[in-house]
Amino acid sequence: MDPTRTSTHLPGIPSVTPEGAYRPAPIELYRGPGVHVTSEMFTVAGRRFPVSELTDLQTARGPHDRLTVRAVIVTATGLAVIGAALGYAGGLYRLSAQAYLMLGVAAFVPLLLAVIGNRLRPPAYELWGRYDGTAQLLFSSDHERQFGQVTRALLRAREAGRLGQFGDPLASAGWDRGEPS
Numbered sequence: 001m002d003p004t005r006t007s008t009h010l011p012g013i014p015s016v017t018p019e020g021a022y023r024p025a026p027i028e029l030y031r032g033p034g035v036h037v038t039s040e041m042f043t044v045a046g047r048r049f050p051v052s053e054l055t056d057l058q059t060a061r062g063p064h065d066r067l068t069v070r071a072v073i074v075t076a077t078g079l080a081v082i083g084a085a086l087g088y089a090g091g092l093y094r095l096s097a098q099a100y101l102m103l104g105v106a107a108f109v110p111l112l113l114a115v116i117g118n119r120l121r122p123p124a125y126e127l128w129g130r131y132d133g134t135a136q137l138l139f140s141s142d143h144e145r146q147f148g149q150v151t152r153a154l155l156r157a158r159e160a161g162r163l164g165q166f167g168d169p170l171a172s173a174g175w176d177r178g179e180p181s
Helices: 066-090 097-106 109-120 146-164
Strands: 028-032 035-038 041-042 047-050 055-061 126-133 134-141
Touching: 028 146, 041 134, 041 146, 047 055, 047 066, 066 097, 066 109, 097 146, 126 146
Parallel strands: none
Antiparallel strands: 028 035, 035 041, 041 047, 055 126, 126 134
């Protein structure tokens, strides 16, 4: 196959630069809903980032769910107000043992709300990187597995660019022509 007659728009087909140098076709590393990672490009939600221009990749967790945080704050504040009102009114001396037990149990309600809220609506997984000199949120997902797959694909694409693209493993070199390596 003559490399000068290849097309640049078909996946898996090598291309030739204007200078005539052979450039391997981009390899698809991950494709999912709204996310596409190739050896040259990272596309997410319509935004395209050349892999070679992404630096300082870091993972993080997003903020906690606002509804959970508000529920914990409101509950804790309400319990503190009730406790303060009973203390100033002198009602703490007149409470029964069951009332003290109920106040003790109620003190754990904010903690319980925080644990349940964090379990049902966990913080998102975020991938941050530097592009065009600014730190940007590149990708965010609630699903740990998808986030891991996208992150690994992007890291593989960066390594391939740094090491000179993907190639055949040394052990398989020559086998396609019927000769052992």
